[in-house]
Amino acid sequence: MPKGRIIKALSGFYYVESDEGIVQCRARGNFRNRKITPYVGDWVEYEAENHTDGYILAIDERENQLVRPPVANVEQAVLIFSVEDPKFSPVLLDRFLVHVEANGIEPLICMSKTDLNHDGIREELEYFEDAYTRIGYRVLRTSIYLEETIEQLKPYLTDRVSVFAGQSGVGKSSLLNILKPGVEIKTDETSKSLGRGKHTTRHVELIPLNEGGYVADTPGFSSLDFTGIEAIHLGDCFPEFQELSHDCKFRGCQHINEPKCRVKAAVDEGQVTKERYEHYVEFHEEIEQMKRRY
Ligand SMILES: Nc1nc2c(ncn2[C@@H]2O[C@H](COP(=O)(O)OP(=O)(O)O)[C@@H](O)[C@H]2O)c(=O)[nH]1
Ligand SMILES: [Mg+2]
Ligand SMILES: [Zn+2]
Incomplete structure (x- = not known):
């Protein structure tokens, strides 16, 4: 057959x-x-x-599946975050990263619009590049106006199925249009179509790249709540907690109120960034609240 x-x-x-x-x-x-x-x-x-x-x-x-949008066997999520317009949001990036980690999909972080490179932006860009690289994530800079950045991105997309994700306006469609000239990718309509319970069937398509590999043409994850993720497993979605958590005093430590928590100590020592830990606590609380409600 x-x-x-x-x-x-x-x-x-x-x-x-x-x-x-x-x-x-x-x-x-x-x-x-x-x-x-x-x-x-x-x-x-x-x-x-x-x-x-x-x-x-x-x-x-299936190796994995995303439900919204419905797509299976995704090997890589390209998380696109512009340095400006819209402004880079670390908490949103961490939210995406948790989703990607929970689904067993490899993330690639793209800081887009890096042609907008004045002083304030440059500093922030370098700070976050460094922070996420140290965790072990791959971080690339992209700009549709800087051809060398597109050339650097291409090998990461070759021979695998990737999904582009990120807020509306960060440049997903613009990147796809450059990677696959001739395919007119519709501009993002997420913000409009998601409103007021309007029923929209999400059309998903795998676009074959010239170098081999596919990119899913979708606005990315349409829902970023933590359905399906247990509070006790949230720490597994923060790779920099992994090693440390073996040295927490309590097995199954959730790094919130437990004494002798190695993760919390690492935050004080600067090994784990304050922002990442704060986001962890915020997401943890959100999951607990969701559980209380149902
Ligand atoms: N300066 C700059 N603007 C960009 C870049 N990529 C996209 N844009 C602009 O950002 C806006 C949103 O782009 P779009 O591709 O529709 O974003 P999407 O909603 O993520 O698909 C458009 O006005 C683009 O021209 C870039 O690399 N640099
Ligand atoms: Mg778009
Ligand atoms: Zn702990």
């Missing part, structure tokens, strides 16, 4: 790419009964007599 990958979903059709080319498939009814919906990014088995009448018969187990 031929196998391929769903690269686009539209109006009940799934476009499966394989060595044979792209086949337009429907899902077999039994998926719907079992409440499994094929996602863009899924590896599937299908049967097809021609290029427009295929059926998806089986879906391979």
Whole structure:
């Protein structure tokens, strides 16, 4: 049975790419009964007599999945944060990082619009670059006006499936348009379409890059609440806590009120930044509150 990958979903059709080319498939009814919906990014088995009448018969187990937007087997999340306009938000970056870590997806941080490089920005940029690099994250600078930064980004996207994420206005579509000239990426409509319970079906598509690899054309995560993340596991989403937490006095220490907490000591010693720790406490509280409400 031929196998391929769903690269686009539209109006009940799934476009499966394989060595044979792209086949337009429907899902077999039994998926719907079992409440499994094929996602863009899924590896599937299908049967097809021609290029427009295929059926998806089986879906391979997923490495990971994002529900909003629905996309499976994402290998990398490119977290795009502009240095200005909109202003860089460390708390939002940490929120994205927690999501990415919780989903087992590799993050790549892109500080975008680095052509806007006057004094105040430069200092802040260097500070955060250093802080996140020390945690072990990869941080790149990008600007659609600085070609060398685009060339530096390209190898990170080659031969893997990436999803771009970040606030509206940080330059996601602009970057995609440069990486894939000719594909007119619609401008971001998240802020408008998310309002007032308006029902919008998110159209997701994997855009093949010339160098190999795909970028999911989606506005990124549409929801950033912590559903599905337990407070006791939040610390696992902060890589710089990992080693330290072995030396906390209490097993399962949540680094909040426990005595002899190595993470809190590391904050005092400057090994863990105050901002990151404060965000951890803020998210922890948010998760606890969510739990109390339901
Ligand atoms: N100065 C500067 N402006 C940029 C850059 N990239 C995008 N922009 C501008 O930022 C605005 C939002 O860009 P867009 O790609 O629509 O952002 P998106 O909402 O994240 O998709 C547009 O006016 C772009 O021209 C950049 O590298 N430098
Ligand atoms: Mg956009
Ligand atoms: Zn602790």
